Amino acid sequence: MNVSTRWLKDMVPGLSGSPKELAEHLALRGAPVEEITSPGEALGDIVVGKVVTAGQHPNADRLSLCEVDGGDGVVQVVCGAPNVKAGSFYPFAPVGSVLPGDFKIKKAKIRGEVSQGMLCSSKELGLGTDHEGILEIHGDFKPGQSFVHALGLGDATLDVEITANRGDLLSHAGVARELASEGDGRVVFPDFPDATELAPEYVVDAKEAVAGEVSIRIDDPDLCSRYLGAVIRGVAIGPSPAWLQERLRGAGSRPINNVVDATNYVMLEMGQPLHAFDLDQLAGSSIVVRRAGKDESKFTTLDDEDRTLTDDMLMICDAGGPVAIAGVMGGQNSEVEEATRDVLLECAHFDPKSIRSTRKALGMSTDASYRFERGVDPEGMQIALERCAALIIATAGGELDGPVLDCSPHPFEAQVVDLRLSRVHRLLGIPFDARYVTRLLEPLGFTVGGETDGVLHVRVPGYRSYDVTREVDLIEEVARTHGYDAFPSDLRPSRPGTVPDHPLFQLEDRIRAALVGQGLFETQTPAFAPANEGDVEVANPLATTEPVMRVALLPSLVRRLEYNLARGNRDVRLFEIGTSFSRTASGCPPHEETHLAAIVTGRRTPPHWSVADEALSIWDLKGLFAEMLETAYHGGARLLPGSEVPASTSEPVRGLASRLDPDRSLVAVSDDGSVIGWGGRMADGAVDTPPWAGDVFTFELRLPDEPRPAPVATYDPLPHYPAVERDLALVVPDALPVGDVDDVVRTTAGRELEALEIFDVYTGEGVPEGTRSVAVRLRFRSAKGTLKDKAVDRSVGKVLQRLEEELGVKARG
Known part of the structure; x- marks a missing residue:
């Protein structure tokens, strides 16, 4: 937002200070100034020159x-x-003057003719990039007057950064309110030269307002809550007076003609966009606010572009069809031109979401749409219309014809928010009394209606109705206006909380600690995803390439992995804890789940000269996956080979299993049989990797909504008696998971089994085809005494018998 410092000082009586000081004050209020510019700073030597004659050299x-x-x-x-051309005015650099870039103008002879000065282009003056033609300036000027003064370039312009929720700051009045406390606390609207005060009558109707031959009707009140129209007859279109042109240029706007300049002036002053129609071009002298019809697919706007319309776009129409795209831009078929004599002045209030949707669909943005989609003041429309009408009459002549038409199907009702002084004290840390809070809020436009038992009843003005809706919003305004730098910096007394974190948050902390300990880095990726990675559509996506919410975390991690590999990072270990979204019944919010995903590739250990590099394998992934499964479910889930669960019926993370190598994939299954995660080696071609990259391993796991408490650590005394070990060589079918053997052994060996270790796998000579020899070490120990060999042999015999009966596993002879 370009803000003229002269304009601000005219609106805030008593406001002083340099542009830099004003910028510092705005920054403390949450509206930082990105740049302070003064276009005329290097143009002091330039004057206005009038070309008397112009002919061929x-x-x-x-x-x-x-x-x-x-x-x-x-x-x-x-x-x-x-x-x-002769009779026109241009910036003129006389002999001896200096242009930007330290270019000095000298008397010269060009092709045999003496040249005593230079007519300048925008580029030569540092005001633009156009170097093809001389900058022609329009208006009533005196030859020799300062070019800087003539164009209002001596003003300092503040480029104020405006956040999306502060549409009220898109006007000089809004910025002036933030600075009012630096003056005498008031914001005033400057009088116009040669203007007469208007006191028009209003014809108000909820459906259709009619006065004489002119009518206004709103057919879509959900998109337009109010529409004002004033008829001004007998205007003479021409250049605006010098003061108006100077003011517009000081705010970064280009003068066009007196009627259009009046609408732009009020928009910059109050933040309310207005539009002037040529009344003679409106069929039936009527305005109808409605959505575009199915047969109204094309419309030519003021910039001479053909726009493609859809039937959800709000249009301003006359009896014959559209004449403007509501809140965005007018049409050529009703444009104010030099021959215009009667105008209909529009002042409307449109739905911000509708304007944003239309503007994005058309691929355009205007000063009007930028303000409408952030919300304009529903209470300031009447003042804005009357000021604009008065300015048009003062600069273009004419008179107001008849009453102002006011079609208002949904009148605005201001909200009253209760503000507890005790809550202000609790949130901000220092006490505030009612009188001081009132003094802070009223310059911003809030009305404090009184106090009841320490509660202030605050009426919110229309221009703040979009971002101030709760008590905490008012407390923020108190803090801003009091000044964040005015709060004490010492640490106040506080009481630590005794309420523990939610079990899911505690689980996430344990997972983070474990994965970071394994050398993984945590990532945080956006929840927005391409259309093929989810089914929950975003109503107003930030980017057309990401229109849905993600159903899985893995695709985002894959993109981060590819990003790192493309930059030569061979060893990548990433994980993320985030939310997945899936569609539910129509009209219901999406189902949300917390997921953990990890992706790894590269070397198993950091490189060192003393050992050879060893690449990560599926067993590393399985160990990591199993550890996270145990951390999250505490024995309430297990890992199975991916081939045992049909991906088409049980996959919880859509699109994940299909990207894994089917021979090296794993599936996590809970005790109730539901699939809660997948993992394994990424299939060839599933990841865009360079030729030198190693295998990529990944898993994604759904975390429980209500995790079980973590097991309490218990103390076991050191053993007093020796252990007895037995080594078994078992012939296990290739199709049988060793985990099944592990389960049978542990449940059969008895309480004295202290540990089970698989220390070798052998295939080859002496082992039947289709099987492998698995070496298992069993360690037995008793806390009551030394075990005898016969007792241990009985336990081993029971294990071998059950293995053969249930799994067909025999001891290798």
Whole structure:
């Protein structure tokens, strides 16, 4: 938002200070100034020159020979631009002046003709990039007057950064309210030169307002809650007076003509966009606010572009069809032109979401749409219309014809928010009394209606109705206006909380600690995803390439992995804890789950000269996956080979199992049989990896909504008696998971089994085809005494017998 410091000082009586001081104050209020510019700072030598005559250079086809009045007499100037013409005004650099870039103008002879000065382009003055033609300035000027003063370039312009929730700051009045406390606490609207005060009558109707031959009707009140229209007859279109042009230029706006300039002035002053229609071009002298019809697919806007309409776009129409895209831009078929004599002045309140949707669909943005989609003041419309009408009459002549038409199907009702002084004290840490809070809020436009038992009843003005809806919003306003720098910096007394974190948060902390200990880095990726990675659509996506919410975390991690590999990072270990979204019944919110996902590739250990590099394998992934499964479910889930569960019926993370190598994949299953996660080696081609990259391993696991408490650590005394070990060589079918053997052994060996260790796997000579030899070490120990060999042999015999009966596993002879 470009803000003129002169304009601000005219609106805030008593406001002083340099532009830098004003910028510092705005920054403390939460509206930082990105840049302070003064376009005329280096143009002090430039004057307004009037071209008296312009003709062909006698010795050059592409040069003109002009006589220019620069205030000190008429001099001859050679000009190379094709657009110079007699009777027009241009910026003139006389002999001896210096242009930006330290370019000094000297008397010169060009193709045999003397040139005593230079007519300048925008680029030569540092005001733009156009170098093809001389900058023509429109208005009533005196030759020799300061160019900087004529164009209002001596003003300092503040480029204020406006957040999306502060649409009220998109006006000089909004910024002036933030600075009111630096003056005498008031914000005033400056009087217009030669203006008469208007006191029009209003014809108000909820459906259709009619006065004489002019009518206004709103057919879609959900998208337009109020529409004002004033008829001004007998205007004369022409340049705006110098003061108005200077003010607009000081705010970064280009003057066009007196009627359009009046609408732009009020928009910059109050933040309310307005539009002027040529009344004679409106069929039936009527305005109808409605959605575009199915047969109204094309519309030409003021910028001479053909726009494609859809039937959900709000249009301003007359009896014959659309004449403007509501809140965005007017049409060529009703444009105010030099021949216009009667205008209909529009002031409307549109639904911000509708304007944003239309603007994005059309791929365009205007000053009007930028303000409407952030919310304009529903209470300031009448003042804005009357000021604009008065300014048009003062600069273009004419008179107000009849009453103002006010079609208002949904009148605005201001909200009253209760503000507890005790709550202010609790949140901000220091006490505030009612009188001081009132003094802080009222310059911003809030009305404090009184106090009841320490509660203030605060009426929220219309221009803040979008972002101030709760008590805490008012407390933020108190803190801003009091000044964040005014709060004490010492630590106040506090009482630590005794309520523990939710079990899910505690589980996430344990998972983070475990994975970081394994050398993984945590990532945080956006929940928005491409269309093929989810089914929950976003109503207003930030990017057209990410229109849905993700159903899984893995695709985002894959993209982060590819990003790292593309930059030569061979060893990548990433994990993320985030939310997944899946569609539910129509009209219901989406189902949300907390997921853990990890992806790894590269070397098993950091490189060192003393050992050879060893790549990560599926067993590393299985160990990591199993550890996280145990941490999250405490024995309430188990890992199975991926081939044992049909991906088409049980996959919880859609699109994940299909990207895994089917021969090296795992599935996590809970005790109730539901699939809660998948993992394994990424299939060839599933990840865009360079030729030198190793295998990529990943898993994704759904975390429980209500995790079980973590097991309490218990103390076991050191054993007093020796252990007895037995080594078994078991012939296990290739199709049988060793985990099944592990389960049978542990449940059969008895309480004295202290540990089970698989220490070797052998295939080859002496082992039947289709089987492998698995070496298992069993360690037995008793806390009551030394075990005898016969007791241990009985336990081993029971284990072997059950293995053969249930699994067909025999001891290798």
